[in-house]
Amino acid sequence: MTNYITDEEIIKAYQEEGTLHKLANRLGISYPTAVSWTTNIGIKLNRQGYNIPSHDFTNLQCRHAREFLKMTRDDFCSLSKVSKTALREFELGKANIRKETANKILAAFEVMGIRFNADGTFSHGQSTPRD
Known part of the structure; x- marks a missing residue:
């Protein structure tokens, strides 16, 4: 039955x-x-979902800054201690990165004098500590 x-x-x-x-x-x-x-x-669902983490920089800023410094992904990953897969997928816009990974990327760029701007650009100059 x-x-x-x-x-x-x-x-x-x-x-x-x-x-x-x-x-x-x-x-x-x-x-x-x-x-x-x-x-x-037609039930209205309680959307709890996944919130995309927000970072102080975009995937394109990351890629453009790395290329500006004439660094390969391998070189940058060695310096930042970020996995090549995580960096590649983030730069290509295929995946988000964890806050810990974002912090490693920011720290590596900071050492090289790169600062990310809110308008989607980056600047290169004296290395200054983040707030």
Whole structure:
């Protein structure tokens, strides 16, 4: 005998559980099914999601500053102690970096006299400590 779940049961379960993951577990369905059902019913979801970390510089500023210094990714990674994969993916805009990685990148550029500006540019001059 097939056991059907009504829209009302889905709504009640979501209200009580609060997340799609918990809803799926409670109803014994997959996460994609929970997404589909709640979307079809029109349930307003409690978006908890992932917040993209914000940094003091952009991926393009990072790449342009490194290229300005005529450094390869390998050279920069050796100096900054950042993995080549993390740097490459960040510079190409394919991934975000962790705050710890951003701090390593900033510290390396700082040693070389690079400062990032809020307008998307960078400047090169005396090395000065960050605030």
